[in-house]
Amino acid sequence: MNTNNISANTISPETLKTEYVLPESCVFSKNKNGFLAAKINGKDYGRVILTRSLPLTCPNDYICISDVEKNEVGIIEHTATFSSEQQALINDELAQRYYCPVITKIESIKEKMGHFYFDVLIGECKKSFAVRDISKSIRQHGDAIDLIDIDGNRFRILDFEAIPSKSRRKLEPYLY
Amino acid sequence: MGKKKEKNPGPPKPEKGKFPKPLLDALENAGLSTRNLIFCCTGDMDNEACYCGAWLCFDEKGFYMAFGEEEIVKSKRKHRKNEPKFNISEIRSIPIEEIDSLETERYVSTGRLIMKNDGEQISLVRFSIGRIAQFENLVRAFNSYKEKGEAEIPASAEPEEKKCKKCGKPCPPNKDFCHKCNKKSSTAIRLFKFFGGYIPQIAVIISIMLAGAAVSVFIPQISTRALFDDVLANPDGLPAAELLKALGWLVLSIFGVRLLNTLLTVIQQYITGGIMPKVVYDIKVKIFNAMQRLSVNFYSSKQTGSLMERVIRDANNIYWFFIDGVPAVIIDTATIIGVVAIMFAMNWKLSLIIVLAMPILMVTLVLGDKVFRRLHHRSWLYGARVSAMVSDNINGQRVIKAFSKENDEYKRFEKLSGEHMKAELKLALSEATVFPILEIVVMGLSTLVLGVGGVMVAKGEMTTGTLLSYIVYLEMLKGPFDFLAWISNWWARCADSAQRVFEIVDAKADITEKENAVSFENLRGDIEINELEFEYEPARPIIKKLSLNVKAGDMLGIVGKTGAGKTTIANLIARLYDAKEGCVKIDGIDVRDLKLTELRRNIGLVSQDIYLFIGSIADNIRYAKPDATMGEVIAAAKAASAHDFIMKLPDAYETRVGAGGQKLSGGERQRISIARTIIQNPKILILDEATAAMDTETERNIQNSLTKLKEGRTTIAIAHRLSTLRDSDYLAVIEDGKIIEYGTYAELIKQKGEFYKQYKIQSEALKTIGIGVPVEEKEDENEHK
Numbered sequence A: 001m002n003t004n005n006i007s008a009n010t011i012s013p014e015t016l017k018t019e020y021v022l023p024e025s026c027v028f029s030k031n032k033n034g035f036l037a038a039k040i041n042g043k044d045y046g047r048v049i050l051t052r053s054l055p056l057t058c059p060n061d062y063i064c065i066s067d068v069e070k071n072e073v074g075i076i077e078h079t080a081t082f083s084s085e086q087q088a089l090i091n092d093e094l095a096q097r098y099y100c101p102v103i104t105k106i107e108s109i110k111e112k113m114g115h116f117y118f119d120v121l122i123g124e125c126k127k128s129f130a131v132r133d134i135s136k137s138i139r140q141h142g143d144a145i146d147l148i149d150i151d152g153n154r155f156r157i158l159d160f161e162a163i164p165s166k167s168r169r170k171l172e173p174y175l176y
Numbered sequence B: 001m002g003k004k005k006e007k008n009p010g011p012p013k014p015e016k017g018k019f020p021k022p023l024l025d026a027l028e029n030a031g032l033s034t035r036n037l038i039f040c041c042t043g044d045m046d047n048e049a050c051y052c053g054a055w056l057c058f059d060e061k062g063f064y065m066a067f068g069e070e071e072i073v074k075s076k077r078k079h080r081k082n083e084p085k086f087n088i089s090e091i092r093s094i095p096i097e098e099i100d101s102l103e104t105e106r107y108v109s110t111g112r113l114i115m116k117n118d119g120e121q122i123s124l125v126r127f128s129i130g131r132i133a134q135f136e137n138l139v140r141a142f143n144s145y146k147e148k149g150e151a152e153i154p155a156s157a158e159p160e161e162k163k164c165k166k167c168g169k170p171c172p173p174n175k176d177f178c179h180k181c182n183k184k185s186s187t188a189i190r191l192f193k194f195f196g197g198y199i200p201q202i203a204v205i206i207s208i209m210l211a212g213a214a215v216s217v218f219i220p221q222i223s224t225r226a227l228f229d230d231v232l233a234n235p236d237g238l239p240a241a242e243l244l245k246a247l248g249w250l251v252l253s254i255f256g257v258r259l260l261n262t263l264l265t266v267i268q269q270y271i272t273g274g275i276m277p278k279v280v281y282d283i284k285v286k287i288f289n290a291m292q293r294l295s296v297n298f299y300s301s302k303q304t305g306s307l308m309e310r311v312i313r314d315a316n317n318i319y320w321f322f323i324d325g326v327p328a329v330i331i332d333t334a335t336i337i338g339v340v341a342i343m344f345a346m347n348w349k350l351s352l353i354i355v356l357a358m359p360i361l362m363v364t365l366v367l368g369d370k371v372f373r374r375l376h377h378r379s380w381l382y383g384a385r386v387s388a389m390v391s392d393n394i395n396g397q398r399v400i401k402a403f404s405k406e407n408d409e410y411k412r413f414e415k416l417s418g419e420h421m422k423a424e425l426k427l428a429l430s431e432a433t434v435f436p437i438l439e440i441v442v443m444g445l446s447t448l449v450l451g452v453g454g455v456m457v458a459k460g461e462m463t464t465g466t467l468l469s470y471i472v473y474l475e476m477l478k479g480p481f482d483f484l485a486w487i488s489n490w491w492a493r494c495a496d497s498a499q500r501v502f503e504i505v506d507a508k509a510d511i512t513e514k515e516n517a518v519s520f521e522n523l524r525g526d527i528e529i530n531e532l533e534f535e536y537e538p539a540r541p542i543i544k545k546l547s548l549n550v551k552a553g554d555m556l557g558i559v560g561k562t563g564a565g566k567t568t569i570a571n572l573i574a575r576l577y578d579a580k581e582g583c584v585k586i587d588g589i590d591v592r593d594l595k596l597t598e599l600r601r602n603i604g605l606v607s608q609d610i611y612l613f614i615g616s617i618a619d620n621i622r623y624a625k626p627d628a629t630m631g632e633v634i635a636a637a638k639a640a641s642a643h644d645f646i647m648k649l650p651d652a653y654e655t656r657v658g659a660g661g662q663k664l665s666g667g668e669r670q671r672i673s674i675a676r677t678i679i680q681n682p683k684i685l686i687l688d689e690a691t692a693a694m695d696t697e698t699e700r701n702i703q704n705s706l707t708k709l710k711e712g713r714t715t716i717a718i719a720h721r722l723s724t725l726r727d728s729d730y731l732a733v734i735e736d737g738k739i740i741e742y743g744t745y746a747e748l749i750k751q752k753g754e755f756y757k758q759y760k761i762q763s764e765a766l767k768t769i770g771i772g773v774p775v776e777e778k779e780d781e782n783e784h785k
Helices: A003-010 A084-097 A165-174 B021-029 B129-148 B187-193 B196-232 B240-293 B296-300 B304-346 B348-395 B397-402 B406-458 B464-506 B566-573 B596-601 B617-621 B630-639 B643-648 B666-680 B696-710 B745-751 B754-768 B775-784
Strands: A026-030 A036-040 A043-052 A061-067 A072-078 A103-112 A115-122 A125-132 A138-141 A144-148 A154-157 B039-045 B051-058 B062-073 B083-095 B101-106 B110-117 B120-128 B527-535 B541-550 B555-560 B581-586 B603-607 B684-688 B714-718 B730-735 B738-743
Touching (some): A026 A084, A036 A072, A036 A084, A043 A084, A125 A144, B021 B062, B039 B129, B051 B120, B051 B129, B101 B129, B110 B129, B120 B129, B196 B240, B196 B304, B196 B464, B240 B464, B304 B348, B348 B397, B348 B464, B397 B406, B527 B566, B541 B566, B541 B581, B555 B566, B566 B581, B566 B684, B596 B603, B603 B666, B617 B630, B617 B666, B630 B666, B643 B666, B730 B754, B738 B754, B745 B754
Parallel strands (some): B555 B714, B603 B684, B684 B714
Antiparallel strands (some): A026 A036, A043 A061, A061 A072, A103 A115, A115 A125, A138 A144, B039 B051, B051 B062, B527 B581
């Protein structure tokens, strides 16, 4: 018997079990001001806040539900287990909370004295921002890239391979 | 004439929390009365998170939101700043009585402004997360106006996003112009400023270099042309003996000229060698000094590896460029100019071929510079990451071994190091591509010259000696051109390093001393905290309107759960951070008005994180007072109950501690740090979980040391274990950045609130392991107190 087996056997399965909110015990709806509300296990929580546990790798799994006082009410294991109507409500709320301007084109990156000045297109809108300490301000996760400017604003490239090749060439030297 | 020119006022300066005049005019034109606005705030999105100009403000009647566009109109007149222009497309008004209060919600990269009306939340507008501080100020101003009829306008209120005054693009904090528009910030100019104190020596060096270059250019004239045309060809038909004599003089002249050239090089290197280490010393000291000046906040946002690279590798890159590169550039440029001039004088037709090849070389150099700069930067990033990982791995060795993760760590390192290798490889391959291109160009030129020159000699348009010396000159060009091609790469490395160095040198410290900072005469040690508010990130408050008073010589105990804000209070008293709102006063003076060195000298901080510097135990104890006598060091160690264990070490007070030194237990290290604080003799003592990581017996020993230390000082003790706070004159229970209970130990027990709850849990725990007395007995005891 190896050490891993010993430690696995000594931890009771109950200790590592998480109780999830199930679709049959939870109903989401929108309140009259457009905020997400929920009734879970028969209790009406009013407005609720959804937070992703793994926002980068599994954005639709392990979603935390909290009330407006930020007390956790429960966790959804997979949003896919909910009906399409309910999923639409969940996704809408998550999209608002995790909204990040999406860069479609990089027009220029100019560097001066440790600051990098980006001119980009966000959809049709031109946007300029400055980035300091570029190694820490560019975060790559899978195909997506997040850029964080000097004010803490975040911009996202959804798929690095999908943006124009000229834009790719401009950013490529700073990726690692 | 005689009429004094009026000074150009430039764009109007916004008042705190007010809009600039052009915007106010645009709002007026759009139908909004702006005469009585109380507070204004600029946003950048509408309620659907679409980018647009958004301006929010309120007056006594309503809350207004205007949406539209802002553009920077370039001024036609030179030296005149560009004016912003505002196009307002929509204005929304909400009567003030319909809004109970405002609040912000923080999301990942945006925020939301919400109004409350009869308990209902209504979304008003979204904004980029970088603006949340401004929106928080708006919320604060509006809510206070609703509550008290008077808007509390925070001192930190910034009405506008910081934009470059010239181009309107984002601007670094505390700067009026972006780096692109700030020509003074040119890397080369700034680097050369480091040489400002050595102008006479530099003038001598340059003169010697130019003389050396002139001598080198002259050499082929005697070593090749004169040798072939004037001696070997024997144009005057001299007898053999005379010819040998002439040859001997020529060889001696060649030797003399070469010797002179070598001597000039030696003198130049001697003077350069004398200046350069001083310049590099200046750079290193400047970086290190800048790093010391920066606040704790700066260090928490940087990797140790990256900072170490800046001090060591970057300064050395600059050093090597200037000691080897710059002199060579001067010599080579002078050589190229001299050689090309002589070549034109010798044969202008042949020289035209070289002139035509110049653009190819120049284009290659410029492109090379761009590519190499990026590749060097990338290689540097990986290098810094590898250094950080090594440092992380060394510091975490105990954890790695405890979890048996050596192999995983090795794989992680192998992967990262492999990426670094790839970056270096890419750089090397690029170099291997660019340089052969230059080689081919030069080689082709020399072959062409040989061919065309050969024809000219055959036609009698040129002598053999002139052609041979011409080819020698052409060969002489190859070295400087090769070097100048390579220098672009070298300069790229140096400029990349310089940029990182200047990033630290230019970084502005968060905590600065006021110009007319106040000195202490005789510090009593009264501490007064008024309505203190603090947050590490906007809209994530850590301390919320906290007020406290500690009389000189008293001891205040602070208890609370992890993350309640206890350590932040200690950091704010020691002014490691500045409060957002409210203030900390010592002897009635705001800590921000006090001289920093005096403030810190009078505050002793013993924390759970103990850091011993590389050096002897004695050096560590006398860290705060380097001139302390050995007697004082021993007395401090005795007072800290450290003397006995120190004397058991083979080298006693001379035992080396810190990285690579003697291993000491947590309790021993803590006692040394207490001795260090005792020798500092501060008037205010902050004990931040000083004994949290100790076993009961060590804790008891340290408690004894601390009891001695507290005498005659104002003490603030932060602890989880309530037993350590028994001697406190009063106690504050902190929860979520606020004081929830305050009183003496006995009063808080009697109150049966949060403190009592914690007290009971801890007493029960001690009882279970056979330490302490039953809770009921203690309660009785405390009541009798």
